[in-house]
Amino acid sequence: MRDTFWDRIYGLAKRDKNLVLIDADMGAPSLDKFRIDFNGRQYFSTGIAEQSMIALASGLAKEGKKVFTYAIAPFITSRCHEFTKLNCGLMKIPINLVGVGPGFSYDDSGPTHHLTEDISIMRAIPNLEIYCPSDNPAAEALAEKMYYSKNPTYIRLDREILPDLSGRDESLVRGFREFGKGDLAIVSTGNMVHTALEAKTHYSGKGIQIGVIDLHQLKPLSKEFKKNISQYKNLVSLEEHILDGGLGSIIAETIVDNDLPVKLKKRIGLSDYIYAYGGRENIQKSCGIDTSSVINKIDEFIN
Amino acid sequence: MEKEQIIKLQRKANDLRKDTLNMCIEAGTGHVTSSFSCAEILTTLYSGNILNYKYNNPEWDERDRFILSKGQASPILYVALTNAGFFSKDWLKTFCKKDAKFGVHLQNTVPGVEYSTGSLGHGLGLGTGVALRAKIDKKNYHTFVLLGDAELHEGSNWESAMFASSHNLNNLTAIVDRNGYGVLGATENIVKLNPLEKKFKSFGWDVKTIDGHSVKEIYEATNNFRGYKEDKPLMIIAETVKGKGIKSWENKALVHGMAPKGKDIKKLEEELEVYSSRGEYE
Numbered sequence: 001m002r003d004t005f006w007d008r009i010y011g012l013a014k015r016d017k018n019l020v021l022i023d024a025d026m027g028a029p030s031l032d033k034f035r036i037d038f039n040g041r042q043y044f045s046t047g048i049a050e051q052s053m054i055a056l057a058s059g060l061a062k063e064g065k066k067v068f069t070y071a072i073a074p075f076i077t078s079r080c081h082e083f084t085k086l087n088c089g090l091m092k093i094p095i096n097l098v099g100v101g102p103g104f105s106y107d108d109s110g111p112t113h114h115l116t117e118d119i120s121i122m123r124a125i126p127n128l129e130i131y132c133p134s135d136n137p138a139a140e141a142l143a144e145k146m147y148y149s150k151n152p153t154y155i156r157l158d159r160e161i162l163p164d165l166s167g168r169d170e171s172l173v174r175g176f177r178e179f180g181k182g183d184l185a186i187v188s189t190g191n192m193v194h195t196a197l198e199a200k201t202h203y204s205g206k207g208i209q210i211g212v213i214d215l216h217q218l219k220p221l222s223k224e225f226k227k228n229i230s231q232y233k234n235l236v237s238l239e240e241h242i243l244d245g246g247l248g249s250i251i252a253e254t255i256v257d258n259d260l261p262v263k264l265k266k267r268i269g270l271s272d273y274i275y276a277y278g279g280r281e282n283i284q285k286s287c288g289i290d291t292s293s294v295i296n297k298i299d300e301f302i303n
Numbered sequence: 304m305e306k307e308q309i310i311k312l313q314r315k316a317n318d319l320r321k322d323t324l325n326m327c328i329e330a331g332t333g334h335v336t337s338s339f340s341c342a343e344i345l346t347t348l349y350s351g352n353i354l355n356y357k358y359n360n361p362e363w364d365e366r367d368r369f370i371l372s373k374g375q376a377s378p379i380l381y382v383a384l385t386n387a388g389f390f391s392k393d394w395l396k397t398f399c400k401k402d403a404k405f406g407v408h409l410q411n412t413v414p415g416v417e418y419s420t421g422s423l424g425h426g427l428g429l430g431t432g433v434a435l436r437a438k439i440d441k442k443n444y445h446t447f448v449l450l451g452d453a454e455l456h457e458g459s460n461w462e463s464a465m466f467a468s469s470h471n472l473n474n475l476t477a478i479v480d481r482n483g484y485g486v487l488g489a490t491e492n493i494v495k496l497n498p499l500e501k502k503f504k505s506f507g508w509d510v511k512t513i514d515g516h517s518v519k520e521i522y523e524a525t526n527n528f529r530g531y532k533e534d535k536p537l538m539i540i541a542e543t544v545k546g547k548g549i550k551s552w553e554n555k556a557l558v559h560g561m562a563p564k565g566k567d568i569k570k571l572e573e574e575l576e577v578y579s580s581r582g583e584y585e
Binding site for chain 2: 041057065
């Protein structure tokens with residue numbers, strides 16, 4: 001997904017000399033050609049210095065450059081949050097933040113490298129668009145969306161290689177995709193969409209049809225999304241993210257603010273940081289957000 | 304620079320101080336002492352033919368960029384911008400009022416202001432971006448950043464300082480208003496900044512230390528930037544006095560961020576009058 005994203009940006013950079021990439025000493029195979037082809041003109045590195053990266057990018061962007069910045073997700077969000085607040089929120093300077101490794105992507109690296117509060121803190125910044133793709137087609141579509149956007153943007157790219165859920169279709173433009181229908185839908189984002197789809201398969205085997213909504217545009221929400229969730233009787237939100245201010249909060253707020261008839265039955269997510277190892281699935285299990293834990297939580301009310 | 308011109312600019316700096324003091328007294332707030340330490344620096348940049356700008360076209364692409372990183376000194380920059388013609392002097396009367404055009408910290412919606420600052424440690428990073436863009440696009444404008452000295456405690460400055468020298472940004476000049484004081488007292492009693500000159504040199508900058516209240520020295524340090532041959536960014540350490548011009552508030556801790564009130568008003572106005580008319584120019 002990361003390479004798909006950067007390949008698309010590389011293609012755009014080839015034809016747009018105004019596009020600049022700045023990284024904070026963060027590599028990816030697809031970025032090697034950026035360094036070789038664009039070094040010193042469209043590619044720079046600040047070293048491990050996210051604050052100065054955001055400030056540098058903002059100075060360039062205010063002067064008319066289309067700037068993408070790149071670092072490990074916890075450091076491009078939390079570490080330099082106030083710089084992003086001022087540049088993107090207050091001054092509306094349209095820089096693009098690309099973070100790799102949200103949630104437990106960096107599984108065994110431990111909680112210093114986990115990122116489970118970025119949706120909460122980044123969506124508190126006015127004017128900032130927030131994206132979270134769940135597969136390659138979404139990552140590619142969002143790369144283009146960010147490039148053409150006139151607003152500041154933030155995208156959280158999972159580090160894991162996730163299977164494609166669909167081809168490039170129109171649903172990617174409207175900010176969400178829907179898989180199946182039923183009285184209940186699980187709303188999720190990023191890698192957890194795949195967990196939601198596993199739960200869907202489980203219920204399908206039991207003769208119960210549920211929907212899964214992949215919300216890859218977390219901010220701003222489209223009108224179609226609000227209309228779409230109103231078709232369901234019940235919703236469950238699922239995220240590899242702290243519950244305070246995350247995806248579940250987005251859904252709850254949307255229901256209340258728009259007086260929607262749908263009910264949010266449960267928010268499934270995290271409540272604390274965790275030291276757990278043995279791979280991502282094991283960490284998710286420890287926190288109660290792996291597929292069987294999700295099914296158990298839904299079973300509490302679905303039957 | 305001719306002596307006559309120096310005297311004219313020194314007087315102008317004191318006029319900026321007077322307007323700044325009036326504005327802050329009227330509002331009952333504003334960082335008077337932080338403004339006063341950089342009065343000559345702003346005067347020389349804006350009125351001494353250093354900065355290239357068009358007051359009636361603030362976004363003119365060829366303008367030199369001036370970034371006030373110590374955004375708490377906004378009152379004196381607003382006065383300087385009024386003087387330069389960017390907006391009406393009437394705006395100064397609205398400072399921090401209900402119908403205000405601007406408040407205590409610098410606001411980029413005001414003509415002539417590049418960025419909203421006041422969150423310290425931000426301006427130098429922005430300046431590196433602005434200067435880097437000029438390098439990429441082969442633009443001739445120069446970027447100036449005015450830093451407070453106490454804001455150098457913010458590590459972000461040093462990140463940006465390393466980047467600027469790594470990329471040979473010789474189209475970037477930073478000036479440190481080295482008044483020696485933070486909020487609670489002397490910077491050297493808070494966390495040592497000295498030896499500041501050595502620090503910046505070791506970070507790959509060309510460094511000049513000057514008297515920051517001497518128009519002549521400021522002019523000499525800044526006027527040759529278009530012919531600057533070094534491949535390094537330039538750091539000017541301007542040694543100044545916090546609150547310069549109002550004797551009883553000079554180098555005084557705990558008057559940071561304050562405007563005089565009550566009996567202090569008349570006292571400080573008189574002190575500034577005495578300072579302004581002392582005739583010790585150069």
